[in-house]
Amino acid sequence: MQESQNWSEFIITRLIKIAGYSAIVFVGAIFFFLLKEGLYALTEVQFSTFISDRWYPIEGYYGLLPLLEGSLIVTIGATLIAVPIGLGTAVFIAEVAPRWARDVLKPLVEVLGGIPSVVLGFLGILVFAPYLRVLFNLPTGLSAFTGSVLLAAMSLPTIVSIAEDALDTVPRSYRNASLALGATEWQTIWNVTVPAARSGIVTAVMLGIGRTIGETMTVMMVTGNAGVLFKGVKSFFNPVRTMTATIAAEMGEVATGSIHYHVLFFIGILLFMFSLAINITAYAVVNRKRKRSERILS
Amino acid sequence: MVIVDIIALMKIIHLIIIISITILLGACTNDSQAEGTVPSSKEKSTIENKGSDTMVNLALAWAEEYHKIKPDVIISVTGGGSGTGIAALINGTVDIANASRQMKDVEFENALSNGKNPNEIIVARDAIAIIVNPNNPIESLTLKQISDIYSGKISNWIDIGGEDRPIVRLSRETNSGTHVYFLEEVLRLGDKEVKTLFSQDTLLLPSSEGISSEIRINPNAIGYDGLGYVTPDLKVIAVAKDEEAHYVLPSVETVINNSYPIARDLYMYIDGEPTGVTQEYLAWIFSPEAQLIVKDLGFVPIHNP
Numbered sequence: 191m192q193e194s195q196n197w198s199e200f201i202i203t204r205l206i207k208i209a210g211y212s213a214i215v216f217v218g219a220i221f222f223f224l225l226k227e228g229l230y231a232l233t234e235v236q237f238s239t240f241i242s243d244r245w246y247p248i249e250g251y252y253g254l255l256p257l258l259e260g261s262l263i264v265t266i267g268a269t270l271i272a273v274p275i276g277l278g279t280a281v282f283i284a285e286v287a288p289r290w291a292r293d294v295l296k297p298l299v300e301v302l303g304g305i306p307s308v309v310l311g312f313l314g315i316l317v318f319a320p321y322l323r324v325l326f327n328l329p330t331g332l333s334a335f336t337g338s339v340l341l342a343a344m345s346l347p348t349i350v351s352i353a354e355d356a357l358d359t360v361p362r363s364y365r366n367a368s369l370a371l372g373a374t375e376w377q378t379i380w381n382v383t384v385p386a387a388r389s390g391i392v393t394a395v396m397l398g399i400g401r402t403i404g405e406t407m408t409v410m411m412v413t414g415n416a417g418v419l420f421k422g423v424k425s426f427f428n429p430v431r432t433m434t435a436t437i438a439a440e441m442g443e444v445a446t447g448s449i450h451y452h453v454l455f456f457i458g459i460l461l462f463m464f465s466l467a468i469n470i471t472a473y474a475v476v477n478r479k480r481k482r483s484e485r486i487l488s
Numbered sequence: 489m490v491i492v493d494i495i496a497l498m499k500i501i502h503l504i505i506i507i508s509i510t511i512l513l514g515a516c517t518n519d520s521q522a523e524g525t526v527p528s529s530k531e532k533s534t535i536e537n538k539g540s541d542t543m544v545n546l547a548l549a550w551a552e553e554y555h556k557i558k559p560d561v562i563i564s565v566t567g568g569g570s571g572t573g574i575a576a577l578i579n580g581t582v583d584i585a586n587a588s589r590q591m592k593d594v595e596f597e598n599a600l601s602n603g604k605n606p607n608e609i610i611v612a613r614d615a616i617a618i619i620v621n622p623n624n625p626i627e628s629l630t631l632k633q634i635s636d637i638y639s640g641k642i643s644n645w646i647d648i649g650g651e652d653r654p655i656v657r658l659s660r661e662t663n664s665g666t667h668v669y670f671l672e673e674v675l676r677l678g679d680k681e682v683k684t685l686f687s688q689d690t691l692l693l694p695s696s697e698g699i700s701s702e703i704r705i706n707p708n709a710i711g712y713d714g715l716g717y718v719t720p721d722l723k724v725i726a727v728a729k730d731e732e733a734h735y736v737l738p739s740v741e742t743v744i745n746n747s748y749p750i751a752r753d754l755y756m757y758i759d760g761e762p763t764g765v766t767q768e769y770l771a772w773i774f775s776p777e778a779q780l781i782v783k784d785l786g787f788v789p790i791h792n793p
Contacts, residue, residue, distance in 0.1 A: 414691040
């Protein structure tokens, strides 16, 4: 009996260990593969070509600037829309809403997170883009702004549910103490509860951005995929081409081992670097040394 | 819907169809041999057919129909693109290569140096329609005007007699054969020396359906698509080769009599003169029956069946 329990324990520990290490192996293998296929691009294409402003791979134009800018514009736009709304919703659910509203809202927000991106893109093309075109009198509704709004809708559930969890873990006594000192409910939320949950809220925002930058299907369907450089705020309402949409649209037909193929993998490396940078930033913010006041608060 | 995955999905579906046909054929012949009802004196013959993705539906439909007539002949059809098919012909791994474009000079030389003598056969034609929103008052354009629109020289409908609206240019993605054809024959007007490119703000949409759905709702938009993809709720523009020529709407008739200027041939390439079963198959493709299939699939037959 004792013997068999030891055996099963041995096997289970090993399995868990393998599962744990496999994540590292997978990430390493993916990164190795990306580097192996993508770094050829640096030897095949001159650097000056990469920083030119035209992406037209079938004639040898490999300017990455429009793609980089496209991804950045859509991501920044989505963040600007999603963060205030997401944090507002999280604060409302955690701090203000009555019990019953909370019980309804939280699952609803999580359902929003379960909507497949292709369905959101479909809604965007059929309903949202035509509406925006008429509303703002744009040439076409397929624009960076449309993409931003839909991506914001996609990252909202992530932001809301993680930020709400963070606010939830702030001890009741903080709020009571603040209210007892005569602070209003708003002052309590803004000056006590939200700062106390700061690290969780930053994680929420970073994960939201991470979700946005890697999203492919929705942006490919609603941003129009025109590789144009950013020319002032008006460009926000013009079509853009993102890195993810470019890879998705072109990888299927490209000849294996061609320059175009290697450049697409190089774009993959850039995307990988972006999400890595976002994750490292989030990690650094969460684990940074806390100030004295914060140590006392928590 | 407007999904790139559809392309991949189509390929998988084609593959499944091909596999199931092969299995069915195998089953049929086995049955007949087992029962001995059809004493087959002839050898079973196989024709390998590979190439253009544009043509894969057509080639499959032909292969299925031909098998009903000649159960002894097995035709296996695969896609992969015009270039893939031609490369396979040069390497001698297929009997017939499908191509939605003509063989390039380089490919022809490669074939000759490999001991092959490519023989070009036009099996069907395909018209590319210029489409706009039904509310757009524009009825007709010259090739030069279309070229100027897509290169960015003309950016407002008012410049070509329309309303004061910005022009939104829609195109297929660069991996589409139709995109390449449009670039060479319309944007560059067939001049190989010209290096004009699409205007940078041209929207590259991942599918024909993406173009149709945007044009349906957007009066600013202009797009192009194979004639088979045009639905009645889109407005087709009449096109003239130059200002002196007549404006012509794309249709089976105008493509056949060569009056519609944006039409391309669809080709089959074989090595040398056709012989045996391949010859019979190619002869059948020119029959009214086979050309009717062309029409049903939205392509243009080489003569009106």
